[in-house]
Amino acid sequence: MAAVESIEILSPGLQTTVQDLGRFGFGRYGVAPSGALDSFALRIGNLLVDNPENQACLETTLLGLRIKALTDVLIAVTGANLQPRVDKRPLEMWCSHILNKGEILSFSGPSSGCRSYIALGGGIDIPPVLGSKSTSLPSGFGGFQGIALEAGAILFSDSPQAKLVASHRKFEPKWIPTYPGKWIVRVIWGPQDDDFTEGGRQTFLKSSYKVSSESDRTGIRLDGPLIQRKADIPESIISEGLISGSIQVPGDGKPIIILGETVSGGYRKIATVISADLPLLGQIRPGDEIHFISISVDEAIKALRKMEIRIKHFKERLSDKASKREKIIP
């Protein structure tokens, strides 16, 4: 495997980081997972460019990213539609394309969703830290020197020319997620739902919450009707572990959906977003509206299985095609 200069960041836009599926197994040291907020988009992007699912990609937020190919490289853009263009031409998303040396891929702004993923054939050649290439912005390590990408950064890929043959791969159109701006997010009650009044729990389910502009990779802050705690219950708890998708209700009664940049917290958690809906959280943007519905653990696992089966089917289809191709080429 030879590492080759594959792309240069001309402008990072609002925020662009290197992310893979995250860093697990170090929670005991306070090390959060980080990782792609929309893991579904990242996995499909990698498969489209013939990478392992967990390869690192660029995660870019809302607008402004411009990158230049330093060699011919296979790319796929998945996740939010931030209106990607190659030079002046619109680029079809959820599909692999060759970005020719010298061509510029740019993102002018969101028509739906919040974060796009750019997968590069041959991945991003940077050393994993604690088992992952994801950037931890709060702790300043991993990814590209522990920071968000800046103009002038050059990224390397492993033998990108070997992946060019996988161009024109397409994800199943019927399975491409839509990002409506009005979201229904499925949750499981708890672990501290009993600390809220029945009225408070109803408020949580019946209200429409608006996503605050203070949201970022650490959490989605919501504005809307306040969720009442029971009278004898203090606002904080003894700090304990939490996961991305935990919905904390601090003293002010406004819920916050925790994303993957912390391992612990000291507020009560009324509910937890189901695993199958976690990727959607990465596509929610300020101003969007969220409605929560509660489901059972069994239903949540069914939903997760459904998502995994789609990915598995897509992989099988790709490997069928690849084996056919091998038969044609002697």
Added chain:
Amino acid sequence: MIYDKLIFRVMGDRALLVELGDEISPAINKKIRELFVSLDHQEIAGVIDLVPSYRSLLVIYNPLQISTLELENQIAKTQNGMDPARIPSPKTVEIPVVYGDDYGPDLEWVAAYHKIAPQEVIRLHTQHTYQVYMIGFTSGFPYLGEVPEALSTPRRETPRTHVPKGSVAIAQKQTGIYPVQSPGGWHIIGWTPVTLFDPQAEPPSLLEMGDQVRFHAITAEEMANWQP
């Protein structure tokens, strides 16, 4: 109070919160550590991460690999079958601290709040051995307890947006050390040259849950000559 048996709470479809008590106490935290170390040793298939804290252990798992019920059974079995005498003892770590002035900009405030001299704050802070109740908030941040009642101080009304790496701070009955620059609402009383978190090191955190920590005061000159 230490619970007679484990209390399990589901955290969504992929994490289980295991509680062993309902308060901050060295004894409850010790039991959490025993369960944590035993489970870590077991390497149960499907378990992705373990996050021990004051009175609970969060077990994060892949629900397509192991069911909640199966996991609860395995955890209960581990709890019943373990021999606390075989759990390795935690280590004791000495942390040198330069107190006050620019290193500890809140030392004077904390002293004034308690109507004692800054020297007395330092004496109280260094005289005690603290237990690492958990590592959380940011990578490598140790929650240490408990400071003497005479030092128990409410959080700052306005948190700082940038607390320097190495800051030693107090809030309520806790003391802690900021391992990386981050926002923070605790009162900064000193600074340590010791590296608490190094992602390239194995393990990446100097301190682990359960460790015992003692602070000792050094001068700014001693700090300049300090070698790890």
